[in-house]
Amino acid sequence: MMFQGSEHVGDQEHFRLITEAGGTLNGTTNRDRTNYFETVPANQLEKMLWLEADRMGFLLGAVSQKKFEIQRSTVKNERAQRYENRPYGLMYERMGEALFPRTHPYSWQPIGYVEDLDRVDVNDLKAFFLRWYGPNNATLTIGGDIDKAQTLAWVEKYFGSIPRGPEVDKAAKQPVTLDHNLYLTLEDNIQQPMLLMAWPTSYNGATDEASLDMLARVIGGGKNSLMYQNLVKTGEVVDAGAFHDCAELACTMYVYAMGQSGDKGDLKTLRSKVTGVLSELGKDGVTAKSVNELKGMVEASAIFGLQSVSGKVSQLAAYETFFGDPGYLSTELGNLRAVTPQSIERAYAKYIQNHPSVSLSVVPKGKTSLQAATPNFTPAPRIIPEHKQLSEADLKKQLREPVDDFDRSVMPQPSSPVEAVMPELYRFTLANGIKVLGTEYQETPTVELQLVVPAGVVLSRKAKPVWHS
Incomplete structure (x- = not known):
């Protein structure tokens, strides 16, 4: 749902705006976190901050039952392709059920079970977003060819007015033990x-x-x-x-x-x-x-x-x-x-x-x-909290509306065009004919060396075939 538009960004526009700028984007989730990331030319930074802030502060106005049903179907298909119909695909789901008690959050996979997907509705999604997707439960990192002062000013402009969400306590460590094999x-x-x-x-x-x-x-x-x-x-x-x-x-x-x-x-x-x-x-x-x-x-x-x-x-x-x-x-x-x-x-x-x-x-x-041995484990029944149907009135009580002194519907334009700056090269030729090209790189204490010999298939085709009788 996070890529399906927000209040000031149209459907599918998130993808279009980034890819048209020559950038890439994605999002991933695991047991402990969800992240969203994009790589773009440096002059697109303000637009990226505008996009990210809009879906943090203004997502729910663009969420509809139709979009929810499409994404629910997408997740079901993903589960079928990556887990149920993939060879060995259910191994770690079975392992999690055996290693962890049912009350442990690692006893199920992040994608969940089909019955869970069938149980929830669009208001459950909105409530989850309001509970966890507040600025006080997020970390924003920015790197690249940036002006630090300008970048911080943009961050303050687009994210600073988004109200805090509910407090999120640090989860206690929960390592487990086994009583028997x-x-x-x-x-x-x-x-x-x-x-x-x-x-x-x-x-x-x-x-x-x-x-x-x-x-x-x-x-x-x-x-x-x-x-x-x-x-x-x-x-x-x-x-x-x-x-x-x-x-x-x-x-x-x-x-x-x-x-x-x-x-x-x-x-x-x-x-x-x-x-x-x-x-x-x-x-x-x-x-x-x-x-x-x-x-x-x-x-x-x-x-x-x-x-x-x-x-x-x-x-x-x-x-x-x-x-x-x-x-x-x-x-x-x-x-x-x-x-x-x-x-x-x-x-x-x-x-x-x-x-x-x-x-x-x-x-x-x-x-x-x-099999290695006769199975001696059957998963315990799942502990599923009673599902309370949420109404629009319930959700309105939780809504947090940013108050701005600028018009968020105006999309920032790219700053001045950027050009790639090629590193300075040094070059020389050894007495034996080897041509050496190099450049200095000091961000990490590493050295990379590559030796290229033009002796591939192209040259082998030029050689005359040798026939043996």
């Missing part, structure tokens, strides 16, 4: 059976989060990992890996392995091999050499992510939203540098070694004989 089976339209195992761990920002992230890489992060070396490289599985899925309230360690087609994909045998690989970690520990290599890779990735304007503003927004500190990167890198083989081993012992897990077997339809 849980087993689930999902029959799916697939050929290769898959085993997905999960252990609940800590939460985003916990002191041991960095050690858990490194533990996931040791177990299954790349070709030097335990899972790859012991299962993929040997040809026993098609694919295998691990990752630490960390969110604001709780985190989870996932280990997965995709078996061969047919009877070779017996997940009971595969689970035994996976647990065997993990037990070796408990016996042999982690080497300082491998930890230092992984830390270097992760730190480099974090720095590379700051090379684009989009990367910078995204990180600033995330750090401010979840930690109240836009400069949290220095803390995060400090935590990473403090990781040792001993801290990784402690994390393994605290959360994984001899601790209960959830094992999900994804098997071809009709092939439950391939």
Whole structure:
């Protein structure tokens, strides 16, 4: 609905105005936040602030039952395409139901269930917007070729008069634990059976989060990992890996392995091999050499992510939203540098070694004989609050009307045209004929090198074919 127009912006105009200016835009949502972003030429900044402020302060006047029904249908189709009709698409929905109690917000996926979509109406959407989409529950980040004083003046002009919404308290951390091993089976339209195992761990920002992230890489992060070396490289599985899925309230360690087609994909045998690989970690520990290599890779990735304007503003927004500190990167890198083989081993012992897990077997339809174990878990009934039908009168009591001293219906025009400024190049030729081109870039402590050799298919076609009798 956020892209379908607002009081001063017509239907579909949000998309048109940005794309015609040569920009890109999108929005995403996950368990902890929703974001909206656009990248445009610098002279379009005032117009972008006008657009964003209009849908924050003036969205509901443009919301109609017809638009709501269109978007409800769109979300249903998205759920069908991305979850229900996609191979392995329901894995994490099933995992969430098993890992978290029904009262936990991570026990369901952000897209929800079809019955939830059918239950709500357009007034529920408006009430949700009024509850959560106030300026006091938002973070605005801007980066690029801007005039800071002018930018702040525009922000004040377009956002400053939008009234605060209801207060939003910081959610308490809610990491979970398991009492015993849980087993689930999902029959799916697939050929290769898959085993997905999960252990609940800590939460985003916990002191041991960095050690858990490194533990996931040791177990299954790349070709030097335990899972790859012991299962993929040997040809026993098609694919295998691990990752630490960390969110604001709780985190989870996932280990997965995709078996061969047919009877070779017996997940009971595969689970035994996976647990065997993990037990070796408990016996042999982690080497300082491998930890230092992984830390270097992760730190480099974090720095590379700051090379684009989009990367910078995204990180600033995330750090401010979840930690109240836009400069949290220095803390995060400090935590990473403090990781040792001993801290990784402690994390393994605290959360994984001899601790209960959830094992999900994804098997071809009709092939439950391939499952890792007989299922022993059935989701508890969902706890759904009583749905109170909201009237227009109820919503009017919650409306917050901005009061302005300018006409918001007048769309700002672009400032003076912008031109790309190409970096200065230096160039020279080595004695052996190599031509060197370079430029200086000092925003991040990185260097990129590219060697180009014109020896591709074009040249091979010019060569005379050699015939052998």
